[in-house]
Amino acid sequence: MSNSTSQDHHISSESPHIVLFPSPGMGHLTPFLRLAVIFASQGCLVTLIKPQPSLVSDEESKQISNFLNSHYNINSLEFHPTILNSENSISNLHYSFINQVKALNSLILCQLPSFLLSLPKPATALFADFAVAASLETVSSDISIPCFLVCTTSARCYSTVAYLPELISKISKNPSEFEIPGISPVPRSIIPPSWLDISYSNELLTTYLIPNALSLSKVSGILLNSFTSFEKETITSLMEGKVLTSLPPMYPIGPLHPYELDQIQEHDYFSWLGDKPAESVVYVNFGSRTVLSDEQTIELEQALKRSGFPFIWVFPKSSFDDSFVERKDVEGFVLKGWANQPGILSHPSVGGFINQCEWNSVTEASKEGLPILAWPQHGDHKMNAEVVKNSGLGIWVEDWGWGGEKLVKRNEIEARVRELMGDKSLRAKAKKVAKEAKEAWEGNGSSKQALYGVLELLIQQQQQKKNHHLK
Structure with a gap:
């Protein structure tokens, strides 16, 4: 069908x-x-x-x-x-x-x-x-x-x-x-x-x-x-x-x-992604209404840079620092506002997803078999993160707490990013989820x-x- x-x-x-x-x-x-x-x-x-x-x-x-x-x-x-x-x-x-x-x-x-x-x-x-x-x-x-x-x-x-x-x-x-x-x-x-x-x-x-x-x-x-x-x-x-x-x-x-509208790929970041090796890019998106604190944003940015993986990071329009957004360099492509998330998640260069576990994002990642680093911020996010963890789709560091509850340091984040991108068993489990998602519609x-x-x-x-x- x-x-x-x-x-x-x-x-x-x-x-x-x-x-x-x-x-x-x-x-x-x-x-x-x-x-x-x-x-x-x-x-x-x-x-x-x-x-x-x-x-x-x-x-x-x-x-x-x-x-x-x-x-x-x-x-x-x-x-x-x-x-x-x-x-x-x-x-x-x-x-x-x-x-x-x-x-x-x-x-x-x-x-x-x-x-x-x-x-x-x-x-x-x-x-x-x-x-x-x-x-x-x-x-x-x-x-x-x-x-x-x-x-x-x-x-x-x-x-x-x-x-x-x-x-x-x-x-x-x-x-x-x-x-x-x-x-x-x-x-x-x-x-x-x-x-x-x-x-x-x-x-x-x-x-x-x-x-x-x-x-x-x-x-x-x-x-x-x-x-x-x-x-x-x-x-x-x-x-x-x-x-x-x-x-x-x-x-x-x-x-x-x-x-179909979700899948249009006429954006600069797709050209940028096209130059990257398979499964090498970390995609970061906390949704349109979640804004990390200035301090937490800096810790995450430094963790991504230290990890050595290129990243694409989507900021909401209420972002804290306009000088940080809409910038592309060797490490990352950072943009502000809406992004074609389904297109990014399905791109062969993307190998991991850092997300708060908004449910649409979780189901989109499940369809692609893309491992998630779950970082719940509020609402239903922790319950959804539990699903991500139990299904094998990703990892969830429970002691990071709710968004803003604690400042998660760059070394902690870097370690989890490396796990997200380098754990072969995690990637295999995520691919199994994608296989099951496909079978559900066949x-x-x-x-x-x-x-x-x-x-x-x-x-x-x-x-x-x-x-x-x-x-």
Whole structure:
């Protein structure tokens, strides 16, 4: 099965109409855009509800526009921003995550039902993000269509979030680890400290995590950007209902393949990479919203130089020092802002990846069999790093702590970079992960079958609805 779109593909009147509703943030947008391409390649009519311009960054808006310009078989619509005002626009929220979520849910509660009813062709199903699960439950009777959630993190993290309401009473007892049915215990140290603050003033917990976790049982299914062999214990337990019997069906359909726009290689750094030996370059990217301290950046730079490996390093636009970025020399190519990460990860000259373990990055590396030096900074990163370590995809130095918790010295980093680039057994394990990722989408592979399961379910539900109206 191909994940590329077919420009000549005929969309029949009986094809499912899938509406995708992503949340702001590239970590959320990217899997939705990749899903759009996959569904369109299977003959579905796909409509992408674009996030409000006031809730996304300029870079995110640019990526969405570029995507839609190159995938004209995917429709796009946007809410009219009638309820967004100066009090909840992103410029006044200072990109506050919790307030982004509040604004997004306000849009759903006020406008989503009438919006979906106004579509030229009725929607067969709505695919949205975990961030709006509770709102979807509230308006589900008005929508009258199946609602699925797209999980943009690991199965390990999803399980922890789903079980979080059960863990609340145990948090105050300060255990070193938490027991969750069907999966290995979750160390307290890998759960973000903000999740463990059970005060009523913690809106991340009271407004975001708990309400949405409690609403998971009300959706029709969960699409997971992972594959069974990558997180075998956790995914198997979820699919067998061992974690919570109330959870909806799980469809592991990862790793989601990059779409064509991801793979364009018309940048200076590809020419630079082309001059380097195979598997010799270290790729460093901590994402668009993680900024290392000045001191930590200097330690990492010196470690990379001392290691002797050429490196390509991507800085977010809020980088600390403009004199350091957009510079290329013998040691490294340093750039600021967006980079074609899938293209870099798949380049034969790249041999290792230093990353905070944002889940899209992990799945992209798994597809290429590229070893990761996991350096978690916040959020779900430690749980994802645990997956990286346990799967054999990479190494994780747990005592480096959360981002900013300690200053990791250059000699420590240098030693781990050398391990990342020189450990042949690590590279072999990573290549095995890539082989399994490929097999998940070939023949009767697990991810391919999971996707077919979703499509068959949608077609059945659409036919049942049609038969009901005929009666």
